[in-house]
Amino acid sequence: MDNENKPSAAARRQFLADTARMACGVGLLGLGVGLYARHARALPPAAIRPPGALPETEFSAACIRCGLCVRDCPFDILHLAKPEEPLSTGTPYFVARQFPCEMCEDLPCVKACPTGALDHSLKDINKSKMGLAVLVDHETCLNFLGLRCDICYRVCPVIDKAITLDRQINVRTGRHTQFIPVVHSDHCTGCGKCEKACPTEVASIKVFPLYMAKGQLSSHYRLGWVEKEKAGGSLVAPDVEHRYNMPEGMKYESGKGLSGNPGAVPPAPTPPAPVALPKAFQGNKL
């Protein structure tokens, strides 16, 4: 009995030790893989997914990294991420500043996807949401500087819907108009043509993944003018008609601005005399 039990007990111990070792080793590796995969969840700002891509969390589960979208892109703009790049290895992306999406009407990349990671229910490229253009730098945008660059507006495949030019007064000159490019998220496809075409050294308008680019109003917010229109009238006290006190001969219409001919230019106001600081604040004493 003892002769039979002793070796089997030793074998059992060995088996348990081996199993524990194996489980720990594999478990540690699994932890590493899991954490690594978690880190790759957030798409880096310069990487844009092809049209129809599912939201990033679902995409990383649905994309099997086969590269058929890369192959079927007629403009060869897509890459598969290499291991050293900060997104899931083997998943497709493009960089708008290098090669933007050319927005093929027949959606070859979407059709090529065998799993539906690029959603096959997308039939119209103009409905795609690859990302969202954002005019990131108001200091370098030439239109903000008062020039008529307009390139982002002109190259936009959804011109006058995705990007419009919003006219504003150039307060620097006091007599010119700034044509401010405004991106409208309900029409922008995120193709990146504006970013590619922006003439500044570093693009002043950039396309970002939607999660980075889009804000969201709190759900309890109501827009007064919308609510007023819906209700057919003011929901609070009736609006008092605004009265403008204009110089002789001048007229102001809402939305049109000033018109008319001012009689005489009022003399420039003399600069106000510098206000002396109260005694208490002079020097370093109270």
Added chain:
Amino acid sequence: MSAVVNTAPVRPGAEAVAAKGWLAAHKWLILRRSSQFGILMLFLAGPWFGIWIVKGNLNFSYTLNFLPLADPYVILQSLAARQVPEKLALTGAAIVVLFYLLVGGRSYCSWVCPVNLLTDFAYWLRVRLGLKGSAHISRPTRYWMLGMTLVTAAVTGSIAWEMLNPVSMMHRGLIFGLGLAWAVLLAVFLFDLFVMRHGWCGHLCPVGAFYSLIGIFARVRVKLPARDACNDCMDCFAVCPEPQVIRPALKAVAGTPPVILEANCTNCGRCIDVCSKDVFAFGTRVNTTVAPVTGVPQAAPK
């Protein structure tokens, strides 16, 4: 003491070369390498020469815009991450599963997988350099690895293993650009060379583990029509990447029929090549009735 005696270790297969000639003693090896390089070339013909017979990579490929083939293992991970792929990918996976049910799951490892070229080279070099000793990790560790990849897929909700998988990394890398994937492949190579004999493919790779499960019911198997002729030269054990699969069939352990039934046999056919007595041959498992083996007691019927 150190008298030079003619005891230089005879390389496994030398006897077979002498008995059958070099070509016959390397037949399956040559066929297998042709298959591995041929499949790789089919994938590379598109990007290299613009001949688009096969598009994609081993995870999913489309042949002549007609035949979809998908890796059922990556599809399983996608399912574990709670995404149901569309019909084309599922069809591709079904075709591949059916194919390997027929030819043996781990045939994938020896006839298709590009990493096998790397690890076979590591093993060849290991023998050439006379590197002895090997870390001990039990072979079933690969099934733990397989489980781990499915659990990480489920927990992270993404095909997490694809970020590290040397198999798809190598194949995709060769076709779409390697990047730093060479470092992962070098790690696998060095691990097999210096740390562990048949380390990656024989002990750890979850892809092989998955395909071995498909292979449990494989039709194409290595049979031993002449196992009585075995002269115990041990050459088959020396060349086999999974030597544990040979013994039961060769020695009729517990009445095992003369066919290698173990799912981890990769159907590489190298044992057929190196056997000077022609003990082995490819066959099917249809007729696996136990032939009475002289001198070995049959297992008592249960």
